Amino acid sequence: MPRSKRDKKISLTKTDRKGLAWKQKIIEDIRHCVEKYPNIFVFQVQNMRNNLLKDLRQEWKTNSRFFFGKNRIMQIGLGRTKAEEIEVDLYKLSKRLTGQVGLLFTEKSKKEVLEWAKKYWAVEYARSGFKATETVVLPAGPLEEFTHSIEPHLRSLGMPTKLQKGVVTLYSDYTVCEEGKVLTPEQARILKLIAKPMAKFQLTMKCSWTKESGFELHVEDDINDDEDKTDSGQGDDVEDEEMDQDESDNEEDDDEE
Known part of the structure; x- marks a missing residue:
């Protein structure tokens, strides 16, 4: 053709x-x-x-x-x-x-x-390469602020998540970042998703x-x-x-x- x-x-x-x-x-x-x-x-x-x-x-x-x-x-x-x-x-x-x-x-x-x-x-979300100003730990349990559709994305960022009765859930404690350590791109995205500005x-x-x-x-x-x-x-x-x-x-x- x-x-x-x-x-x-x-x-x-x-x-x-x-x-x-x-x-x-x-x-x-x-x-x-x-x-x-x-x-x-x-x-x-x-x-x-x-x-x-x-x-x-x-x-x-x-x-x-x-x-x-x-x-x-x-x-x-x-x-x-x-x-x-x-x-x-x-x-x-x-x-x-x-x-x-x-x-x-x-x-x-x-x-x-x-x-x-x-x-x-003005407070803003940190980007990759920024040194974390505090240690952020998410405890195991439901993350009700997230919809079920975002769960695969959270898992791709390294978070130990699963869907439990349609609710995004952390099945173990997760350390997002540690104070004084440089943020990775994945960590910076997670901090933005959980509304944790550092910069x-x-x-x-x-x-x-x-x-x-x-x-x-x-x-x-x-x-x-x-x-x-x-x-x-x-x-x-x-x-x-x-x-x-x-x-x-x-x-x-x-x-x-």
Whole structure:
């Protein structure tokens, strides 16, 4: 039988790469924010969750702007060296854009932001690789919070379960995790299923720059600000003309809203 012309395979895994135009726009947005907002902070994220960061963006959108994406692009926006910086000492912020960090541009005062950051946190479910903060043991007996249909899935995760008169039942005590030990993917899934969050989403303000008082370090580090060179954390420098090349950095959450 001849193959139909309508029978075409379409790959759902292919998406357009974010190219040079998108990256240049981020740089322009950052430079515009330097002019617009009086205060800039470099924040570090613990237990990153996209949904919580989006909530913060929504909450702060009237007088602030969050950037969280490629560190090297944000560095270029601020200026990686004294020669490139668009305001005095902004290159010191660039030096600290390493790891899971972002930029906060805001009209709120430095004191207000620092006090908020100390108090703000949100509980979230831990992922694999996270060190358990406590030992969790499930006693033998019925697990009435689960429907009978999920029992095979629980068994596939390593739990000693069976159906007893249509009720999911543990036939022996089961240790989900032990304090201080790294969670496996299976353990992380079980903790989510039993509604046991362990991780804490937090923002730590590493340093700040204000038009009024300039640069200030809030968390001590070993970065030498006298060296007129920015370490991107990637082991290489990125020139403007190279920005259209494919990069393997994490793009799951950028500054576009």
